[in-house]
Amino acid sequence: MTELQRTRPFRAPRPARAVGVLLLLGVVLAGCSGQKSSFHFEWDLFINSILQPDDQIKAGLVLTVVVSIAAQLIGVVLGIFAALGKMSKVRPIRWFANVYVWIFRGTPLIVQLVFFYYGLGVAKIYLWPDITIGPLTIEGAIQAGIFALGLNEGAYMAEIVRAGILAIDPGQMEAARALGMTPGKAMRRIVLPQAARVIIPPLGNEFNNMLKTTSLLFVLGVVELYNVFNIKQGQSFRPFELFLACAVWFLLLTTIWGFIQSWIERRLARGTPGAAAGGPGVRARMLSFRRPPIDASVVSGGR
Amino acid sequence: MTQIEETNLLDAIGGVPLASTANVVEVTDLHKWFGRNEVLKGISMMVKQREVVVVCGPSGSGKTTFIRCVNHLEKIQQGRIVVNGHLIGYREENGKLVADKERNIARQRQEIGMVFQRFNLFPHKTALGNIIEAPIQVRGVPEDEAIEMGRKLLARVGLAHKEEDYPAQLSGGQQQRVAIARALAMRPAVMLFDEPTSALDPEMIGEVLEVMKELAREGMTMIVVSHEMGFAREVADRIVMMDEGLIIEEGTPEHFFTNPQQERTKSFLSKIL
Numbered sequence: 001m002t003e004l005q006r007t008r009p010f011r012a013p014r015p016a017r018a019v020g021v022l023l024l025l026g027v028v029l030a031g032c033s034g035q036k037s038s039f040h041f042e043w044d045l046f047i048n049s050i051l052q053p054d055d056q057i058k059a060g061l062v063l064t065v066v067v068s069i070a071a072q073l074i075g076v077v078l079g080i081f082a083a084l085g086k087m088s089k090v091r092p093i094r095w096f097a098n099v100y101v102w103i104f105r106g107t108p109l110i111v112q113l114v115f116f117y118y119g120l121g122v123a124k125i126y127l128w129p130d131i132t133i134g135p136l137t138i139e140g141a142i143q144a145g146i147f148a149l150g151l152n153e154g155a156y157m158a159e160i161v162r163a164g165i166l167a168i169d170p171g172q173m174e175a176a177r178a179l180g181m182t183p184g185k186a187m188r189r190i191v192l193p194q195a196a197r198v199i200i201p202p203l204g205n206e207f208n209n210m211l212k213t214t215s216l217l218f219v220l221g222v223v224e225l226y227n228v229f230n231i232k233q234g235q236s237f238r239p240f241e242l243f244l245a246c247a248v249w250f251l252l253l254t255t256i257w258g259f260i261q262s263w264i265e266r267r268l269a270r271g272t273p274g275a276a277a278g279g280p281g282v283r284a285r286m287l288s289f290r291r292p293p294i295d296a297s298v299v300s301g302g303r
Numbered sequence: 304m305t306q307i308e309e310t311n312l313l314d315a316i317g318g319v320p321l322a323s324t325a326n327v328v329e330v331t332d333l334h335k336w337f338g339r340n341e342v343l344k345g346i347s348m349m350v351k352q353r354e355v356v357v358v359c360g361p362s363g364s365g366k367t368t369f370i371r372c373v374n375h376l377e378k379i380q381q382g383r384i385v386v387n388g389h390l391i392g393y394r395e396e397n398g399k400l401v402a403d404k405e406r407n408i409a410r411q412r413q414e415i416g417m418v419f420q421r422f423n424l425f426p427h428k429t430a431l432g433n434i435i436e437a438p439i440q441v442r443g444v445p446e447d448e449a450i451e452m453g454r455k456l457l458a459r460v461g462l463a464h465k466e467e468d469y470p471a472q473l474s475g476g477q478q479q480r481v482a483i484a485r486a487l488a489m490r491p492a493v494m495l496f497d498e499p500t501s502a503l504d505p506e507m508i509g510e511v512l513e514v515m516k517e518l519a520r521e522g523m524t525m526i527v528v529s530h531e532m533g534f535a536r537e538v539a540d541r542i543v544m545m546d547e548g549l550i551i552e553e554g555t556p557e558h559f560f561t562n563p564q565q566e567r568t569k570s571f572l573s574k575i576l
């Protein structure tokens with residue numbers, strides 16, 4: 001628990017209030033902007049981009065959220081496998097998992113993105129054709145983006161999942177095996193469900209990052225939330241208003257996610273008798289620079 | 304050998320689980336090294352059906368390691384362990400022992416109940432959930448049957464009212480009784496206990512020992528690592544004294560408490576009695 005929380009009990013602000021704060025921030029910035037030059041702030045453009053988003057903005061929003069969720073899901077699955085791989089008794093599996101994590105954490109995401117899309121495409125290894133499912137067509141660039149983001153995320157999730165598994169008392173695995181469970185079943189039924197409680201807070205932070213990181217997909221020509229505004233400012237030459245609005249949208253997404261995350265963590269804490277209630281509140285989470293530490297006490301049974 | 308007794312605790316699991324061999328546990332010349340440290344230096348022990356063996360000895364003498372070897376939570380470097388007719392952890396190929404598959408080892412462990420010093424209940428499952436997990440997941444017992452058996456077991460260890468409680472809501476003594484019920488639910492041929500009361504507050508030791516005494520009286524085959532000499536005197540058929548990785552003395556409680564032969568046994572007993 002941070003100082004902030006202890007000294008000032010936190011009243012959850014309504015999302016509406018958060019929007020108000022953001023708009024105020026815009027006003028202050030806009031006020032500063034006109035002082036020294038002939039620049040004047042186009043209020044309508046800024047306000048309408050937020051309060052009356054056009055179809056492009058809406059589409060960008062949806063794409064950002066969908067890509068984030070898809071990539072995060074891939075990341076979680078890969079992360080679980082990579083974590084188990086890192087802890088495997090079989091040396092080649094361990095080696096493979098370590099190399100995977102090493103490569104994807106050791107190279108820039110933007111390089112991974114362009115490599116998987118343009119690199120593989122030009123080398124004719126995989127051409128990323130559009131996929132049509134019913135009325136929906138998913139562009140190759142979006143697929144490549146989700147794929148690369150997911151692979152990258154899996155490398156980070158591997159460490160988080162591994163830390164979660166290691167936080168569980170080895171006696172749990174032993175008790176499960178003493179009852180005749182195979183190591184795989186003991187992991188699935190006994191260890192991973194307990195590790196999940198440890199993993200979920202840092203997983204939430206990863207998703208917060210993911211929401212913002214999707215903006216890198218603009219290098220593949222994907223028109224997600226950032227790229228929508230990037231294109232708009234290229235046409236209208238109003239980068240100040242438009243990027244400010246873009247920032248407000250991202251801030252809204254991450255703030256809403258912050259509320260959802262706190263809600264999830266409170267529910268998890270409720271399901272764990274004897275556990276300290278909840279993780280950091282939304283304000284502490286959004287304002288703090290550090291990641292909340294993994295809290296093993298949430299998991300260990302009382303004795 | 305097939306008569307099933309009407310018993311109190313064990314009728315919750317359909318009576319005394321009868322072993323398929325006269326000796327439920329046969330350990331011969333067991334050696335165990337941790338790296339270069341030889342912790343067990345040639346242990347042999349036969350445990351017959353319905354026999355209760357209490358193992359004692361100073362801290363670090365290898366009691367925990369021994370009991371963990373019996374269900375292969377530790378690999379062994381030399382010797383043979385046979386439980387209920389099955390060679391544990393290894394199979395014989397052309398006269399040589401080779402490590403067995405995890406699946407086979409898991410199957411062998413189903414016949415061996417284990418109760419840990421620190422209970423090791425599953426904190427994300429209720430008392431009942433802890434008990435029915437392995438019967439359903441491992442033995443494939445239908446859920447309603449497992450629940451019925453689990454409720455009976457909980458009632459017999461005096462915790463009928465706690466079935467919905469999570470381990471963190473239970474006292475140490477209650478947790479250990481759930482842990483005993485959890486092990487019994489697999490209908491093991493033998494129960495292993497590793498100092499089951501040494502992590503408990505003194506006022507809770509009695510309730511756990513009562514359950515264990517009941518089990519012993521009803522004919523459960525048991526190996527119990529314990530320094531509870533009152534318990535040993537009352538229910539043990541044999542007491543085994545270990546020191547520095549060897550069994551240095553064994554005999555009936557009568558022999559042990561009135562006429563111990565070894566100096567080390569005498570000095571050990573004088574410390575704990």
Ligand SMILES: Nc1ncnc2c1ncn2[C@@H]1O[C@H](COP(=O)(O)OP(=O)(O)O)[C@@H](O)[C@H]1O
Pocket residue numbers: 337340342360361362363364365366367368369
């Ligand atoms: N996992 C392990 N790795 C290395 N040494 C161990 C391990 N477990 C136990 N030992 C050593 O083996 C010896 C016997 O330990 P243990 O079986 O726990 O004794 P006891 O239960 O009789 O107190 C001790 O010297 C201990 O340090």
Ligand SMILES: [Mg+2]
Pocket residue numbers: 366367368498
């Ligand atoms: Mg011990």
